[in-house]
Amino acid sequence: MVLALLYRELAKTDINLLVRFRQGRFLTVPELNRLAEAAQYRVDDLSYEDADGPGDSKIIDIRRIRMRRSAAIVEVNAVAVATQASRLRYMADFLDFLSTYVGSTLPAVQRKELALESAGALKAFLAQVPRVSRRAKLGAREGLSKEDQDRLLKVINPDSPDNPWQRGFVRHRNWLIVVLLLATGMRRGELLGLQIRDLDQRLPKLRILRRADASEDPRRIQPNTKTNDREVELRPAIMRAVWGYINDRRRKIKAARKHPQLIVADDGQPLSLQSIDKIFRQLREACPGLPVTLTSHVMRHTWNERFSEQAELLGLTDAVEEKARNEQQGWADNSKSAATYTRRHASRKGRELALKLQEQLDVPDN
Known part of the structure; x- marks a missing residue:
């Protein structure tokens, strides 16, 4: 579910992770901020009607129709803070793994640049992980x-x-x-x-x-x-x-x-x-x-x-x-x-x- 959220959010802005990493470039901080924002909400409440890029199938998924209809009367709802924190950590781990894996196939200079970019960007990304108490509502939205x-x-x-x-x-x-x-x-x-x-x-x-x-x-x-x-x-x-x-x-x-x-x-x-x-x-x-x-x-x-x-x-x-x-x-x-x-x-x-x-x-x- 977290990877589905990740890829859907990236698809909204036509970002292909493999292509990006093969170019020796990591996600920018604004792009990561968008992922962090989406991680706050229930996936079913987020709108993905524009996620398909040009040339994709023209077939309309019935789930999209249901999502649009529900969005008209229900405001996007936040998930629990613990869920948000877990999503951000999972995304960071996956992005770190994939960039390292793809980076290993690149020339030395590109591999080094990708590693430096990813380290800095992921540090900023993980700084947005809310602190979560095991018991209570610390970190809940205020x-x-x-x-x-x-x-x-x-x-x-x-x-x-x-x-x-x-x-x-x-x-x-x-x-x-x-x-x-x-x-x-x-x-x-x-x-x-x-x-x-x-x-x-x-x-x-x-x-x-x-x-x-x-x-x-x-x-x-x-x-x-x-x-x-x-x-x-x-x-x-x-x-x-x-x-x-x-x-x-x-x-x-x-x-x-x-x-x-x-x-x-x-x-x-x-x-x-x-x-x-x-x-x-x-x-x-x-x-x-x-x-x-x-x-x-x-x-x-x-x-x-x-x-x-x-x-x-x-x-x-x-x-x-x-x-x-x-x-x-x-x-x-x-x-x-x-x-x-x-x-x-x-x-x-x-x-x-x-x-x-x-x-x-x-x-x-x-």
């Missing part, structure tokens, strides 16, 4: 730290010299994507499902609605909302930024006027789920200081952890906090989903309580 959140917002700013995109429209749109994800905690599918008519023109509010099989959505895999319909209030400044994007940027793209979706590509077509993943992959590659685990879903974890911190500052009871969170995230009243998204906050509170207990011990200072 939100961004305050420092990483500030670094992300600084990099994504349209006027930042470190912003990885060149075109003004793309810079502003991607900045708005990150801001809306951090501000609302919505999923990428919910963001891409937003239509301009979902925005309140009088108040700083937007509606997140379920639209299964929407006739006005031309995307083959339609992003969708998994949770309940809900209304989300924004700060006026953020709402002004949304309308500024619509009136000053989006409106200038004639093809975009045919589509109701808020977030579009620079050719006017509604943006795809894969494009959101690409945006965060480009951010990670362009800005090594950002976490290698940075994805759109980490924004959701970040929102939930900030929500817990604010609830604590306001002195909300657990019951009130839970009800408020469930309403904001579109969860059922009795949902326990918050536990998945508040690990960093819960861990910090646990440490604080544990230290308080230790204060009761009579241990003299040396």
